[in-house]
Each structure stands twice: as C-alpha cells, then as structure tokens.
Amino acid sequence: xxxxxxxxxxxxxxxxxADMSGIQWITAGDPDPRELTQYLQQRGAxxxxxxxxxxxxxxxxxxxxxxxxxxxxxxxxxxxEAGTVSSVFDxxxxxxxxxxxxHEEFAIEFAGRIYEPLLLREGDRPGVNLHEVAP
Amino acid sequence: xxYKLPMGPYHPGLEEPYKLxxxxxxxxxxxxxxxxxxxxxxxxxxxxxxxYVQLIALMERVCGICSFIHTLxxxxxxxxxxxxxxPPRALYIRVIMAELERLHSHVLWAGIAAKLMGxxxxxxxxxAYREKVMDMLQGISGNRxxxxxxxxxxxxxxxxxPTAVLNxxxxxxxxxxxxxxxxxxxxSTARSRCAGIGLLTREKAVSCGVxxxxxxxxxxxxxxxxxAPYAAYSEMQFDVPVQTEGDVRARLLVxxxxxxxxxxxxxxxxxxxxxxxxxxxxxxxxxxxxxxVSRVEAPRGEVFYSVSWKQNARxxxxxxVRTPTYVNMPAVRWMVQGARVADAPLIQxxxxxxxxxxxx
Numbered sequence: 001x002x003x004x005x006x007x008x009x010x011x012x013x014x015x016x017x018a019d020m021s022g023i024q025w026i027t028a029g030d031p032d033p034r035e036l037t038q039y040l041q042q043r044g045a046x047x048x049x050x051x052x053x054x055x056x057x058x059x060x061x062x063x064x065x066x067x068x069x070x071x072x073x074x075x076x077x078x079x080x081e082a083g084t085v086s087s088v089f090d091x092x093x094x095x096x097x098x099x100x101x102x103h104e105e106f107a108i109e110f111a112g113r114i115y116e117p118l119l120l121r122e123g124d125r126p127g128v129n130l131h132e133v134a135p
Numbered sequence: 136x137x138y139k140l141p142m143g144p145y146h147p148g149l150e151e152p153y154k155l156x157x158x159x160x161x162x163x164x165x166x167x168x169x170x171x172x173x174x175x176x177x178x179x180x181x182x183x184x185x186x187y188v189q190l191i192a193l194m195e196r197v198c199g200i201c202s203f204i205h206t207l208x209x210x211x212x213x214x215x216x217x218x219x220x221x222p223p224r225a226l227y228i229r230v231i232m233a234e235l236e237r238l239h240s241h242v243l244w245a246g247i248a249a250k251l252m253g254x255x256x257x258x259x260x261x262x263a264y265r266e267k268v269m270d271m272l273q274g275i276s277g278n279r280x281x282x283x284x285x286x287x288x289x290x291x292x293x294x295x296x297p298t299a300v301l302n303x304x305x306x307x308x309x310x311x312x313x314x315x316x317x318x319x320x321x322x323s324t325a326r327s328r329c330a331g332i333g334l335l336t337r338e339k340a341v342s343c344g345v346x347x348x349x350x351x352x353x354x355x356x357x358x359x360x361x362x363a364p365y366a367a368y369s370e371m372q373f374d375v376p377v378q379t380e381g382d383v384r385a386r387l388l389v390x391x392x393x394x395x396x397x398x399x400x401x402x403x404x405x406x407x408x409x410x411x412x413x414x415x416x417x418x419x420x421x422x423x424x425x426x427x428v429s430r431v432e433a434p435r436g437e438v439f440y441s442v443s444w445k446q447n448a449r450x451x452x453x454x455x456v457r458t459p460t461y462v463n464m465p466a467v468r469w470m471v472q473g474a475r476v477a478d479a480p481l482i483q484x485x486x487x488x489x490x491x492x493x494x495x
Contacts, residue, residue, distance in 0.1 A: 021429070046357070047344045048437070051453070052455075093343055093344075
C-alpha cells in the first residue's frame with residue numbers, strides 16, 4: 001500500500017501532463033509499471049495497449065502503457081535500457097498478448113513471465129519483426 | 136482420458152487462419168490455446184516506409200471489413216499532428232460511413248453466425264441485406280471494400296443526394312426490424328443454439344479488457360461513441376445496447392439491437408447533413424514532432440492508433456495499431472472452457488473475430 005499511497009501523493013501534486021491527443025501522462029519520476037498498473041486498475045481503468053519505440057542505438061527502448069478511465073486516456077512511459085522490464089501480465093491479464101507481441105517484435109524481455117509463441121513460426125528469433133537490427 | 140483437438144488453421148468452421156487447440160475430455164472442452172500469426176503481414180513495419188498518402192492506402196488494407204474505420208482512426212491521429220480540422224460536413228459523412236460499415240459488418244456476422252447455427256435460410260437473408268448496404272457504400276464512395284473516403288482534413292467524396300441514401304436506409308431499417316431482429320431475438324433455433332454457451336462473466340470481461348459488443352454482452356457498457364465521442368457523434372442521439380448474460384445469445388442480441396441503433400444514427404446524420412466543404416482542400420501539410428493517438432468504436436470494438444512523426448520527415452517513425460479482435464480473441468479460451476466441442480465454432484465466431492486485423 002505504501003507504493004500506492006506515494007503514487008497518490010505524486011498524482012495529487014499534479015505530476016500529470018496532457019499532450020496533443022489529450023492523454024493524461026503520469027510523469028512520476030522513474031515509474032514502476034507494476035505499481036502504476038495496480039494503481040490504475042484499483043481506480044477502474046481499462047488497459048488498452050503498450051506501444052514500444054526503439055530509441056537511437058545504445059539508448060534502448062521506450063514503452064508507453066495506455067489506459068482508459070471512463071473515456072479519458074491515461075498513460076505512463078517506461079524506459080527500457082537493458083532490454084528487460086517487469087511484466088505486468090500476472091496482475092493485468094489484458095497485457096498478455098501485447099507483451100508477447102512486443103517480445104517477438106523488439107526482443108524486449110518481460111521479466112517474471114513465460115512466453116508461448118504468438119506470431120513467430122518455428123525457427124524465428126525474437127526481434128525479427130520490428131527491431132532495427134535483429135539480435 | 137483427455138485428448139487434444141486442433142481446430143484450424145484451416146477448418147471448415149473458420150474462414151480465416153488461426154488455431155484453437157482444445158484439450159477435451161470426451162465431448163467437453165477443458166481448456167484451449169490460441170495460435171495466431173499465420174498471415175502476419177508486418178504492416179506496422181511497412182508503415183514506417185510510407186509517406187502520408189501511401190500510409191492511408193496501406194492502413195485501409197489492415198481490415199477488409201472495417202477499412203473505413205482504420206483510415207478514420209489514422210486520419211484523426213494525423214489531423215492532430217498537422218493541426219487540420221475537418222469541416223462539419225466531413226464529420227457527418229464520417230459518421231454515415233462508419234455506421235454503414237457497422238451495419239455491413241454486423242449483418243455479415245449475423246449471416247455467418249446463422250450458418251454456424253445451422254440456420255441456412257437466415258444466412259442467405261443476411262447476405263441479401265448486406266448487399267443492400269454494400270450498394271449504398273458503393274453509391275457513396277464508388278467502392279465496395281476499400282472506400283478511399285478518408286483524407287487528412289476531411290473526406291474525398293461528398294454525399295450528393297443524402298435523401299436517396301436516407302430512403303435506402305429507411306427501407307433497410309424496416310426490413311431488418313421486421314425480419315432479421317425478431318429471428319435472432321425470439322426464434323427457438325437461435326435460443327437453443329446460443330443461450331447459455333460461451334459464457335464470459337463481467338469480471339472476466341473486465342480482466343481480459345475485451346471491447347465492443349463482446350464487452351457489452353457481458354454487462355460492460357463501454358462505447359467510445361458515448362464515452363469519448365469523435366467525428367459528429369456528440370450530436371447524435373442513440374442507445375448503447377447492453378446485455379448481462381455474457382453468453383453467445385447476449386452477443387447476438389447486442390449486435391441485433393445495434394443494427395437498429397445504427398439506422399437511427401444514420402437517419403439523424405443524413406437528415407441534418409451540414410452544408411459546406413467536405414475537406415480542407417490541398418493545404419501544405421506540416422507535421423509536428425510528436426506522437427498522436429486516436430480511437431474509434433469499430434463494429435468489433437475499440438480500434439487504437441498511435442502515430443509518431445518527426446517534423447520535416449517523409450515517413451512516420453512509428454505506427455502502432457491495436458485492433459479489437461486482438462484483445463477479444465484471448466477471451467475465447469475462457470468462453471470455450473466447459474463447452475461442448477460442437478459449440479466451439481459458434482463460440483469463437485461470437486466475438487466476430489477478424490484475423491486480418493489480428494495478423495496486421
């Protein structure tokens with residue numbers, strides 16, 4: 001609960017910024033996707049998707065988690081430097097397929113979960129679809 | 136003794152390739168795994184190699200049924216990046232096209248569902264209704280599948296005779312209300328084949344994040360046309376049909392009632408079509424650096440686009456598409472658990488799956 005309480009304080013301080021699409025971005029320091037996922041689910045938000053971006057060489061990836069709360073878009077961004085990020089699948093079932101897809105497209109590891117092939121055929125490697133340079 | 140029973144990727148009950156691997160005990164499905172990607176096309180990657188004109192043409196081909204919805208969602212995102220605002224007439228035409236597409240999609244689904252129920256007469260009747268909707272779409276756009284209607288800042292073609300379209304919609308509405316809806320809402324065939332099978336509870340629907348009629352049939356009253364209106368939906372009066380049973384029949388009823396609501400929206404939009412331009416002409420487009428998202432309530436549920444662009448770049452840096460079937464399909468695993476093997480084709484069809492969208 002401490003994590004959620006501190007998030008509540010952070011959000012109450014107004015660390016939310018809207019962009020041109022009207023998304024309310026939670027910009028709390030170095031966000032933990034699991035803490036924020038729990039927080040948003042407790043508020044009744046619906047998980048929409050994760051959009052992955054490959055940053056310039058050596059800078060890793062950026063993951064944008066997007067949620068819907070009564071028609072309002074909410075989001076937070078997680079920077080993935082070492083190619084690994086905590087999975088939220090065990091606390092947010094709706095994130096299953098998109099985590100698997102991002103794993104296969106960009107070779108990003110979602111720690112704490114196992115994968116079954118989603119798009120890849122036998123013999124393909126993660127990262128062949130959208131990664132700039134297939135690992 | 137349990138055994139595995141594969142359904143697909145090529146199966147008479149599935150017109151498109153995906154695989155439902157069922158673990159059965161006798162005639163009962165105990166669990167299932169889903170496999171997709173048999174026709175994965177890498178469209179998100181292709182999108183990064185296209186300029187904005189080519190991009191609209193490409194994304195129109197994500198789906199063969201919701202082709203208008205995909206370009207609408209994309210163009211709404213591109214309009215945020217360029218700052219172009221479509222004129223009111225364009226917003227109304229977008230509503231009209233989107234609702235005609237919903238009619239077309241729901242009637243097509245009703246036909247396929249009727250076939251899977253063993254109700255072939257209704258299958259033929261539904262495809263006759265579908266032809267009428269496709270004739271309307273062709274009359275407006277000149278095309279029957281990929282309409283090429285959307286552009287950044289409006290639409291490419293006007294509706295020159297809204298009264299003629301309105302008359303066609305009124306005729307179709309009468310036929311649907313008289314013949315199609317009663318069959319699905321009251322017939323014993325539909326009831327015996329659909330009631331109580333393919334259950335998805337409200338809790339599971341929320342947990343899986345399902346969208347569209349699949350969610351609304353499980354008592355989740357979400358509809359972007361109401362909660363986050365786009366185009367001219369904020370000016371339309373309509374109801375959002377919701378059922379609480381969560382079975383195949385509830386999904387059937389939600390779509391049947393949505394057919395009538397679509398006709399209601401069409402009547403309003405066609406009778407109040409504003410005068411004036413239907414696009415912004417040919418201005419020089421300047422894309423802002425950044426990311427824009429857009430969401431539209433497609434016939435199967437929420438379509439989500441995220442488009443990133445860098446100023447002065449020829450192509451987008453990233454286009455991410457999250458289609459409704461992509462979030463609805465994992466729920467099939469829970470729907471078939473405890474069902475009879477013979478009901479599995481109808482259960483998986485009840486989410487109105489689009490494999491083309493899923494394998495984008």
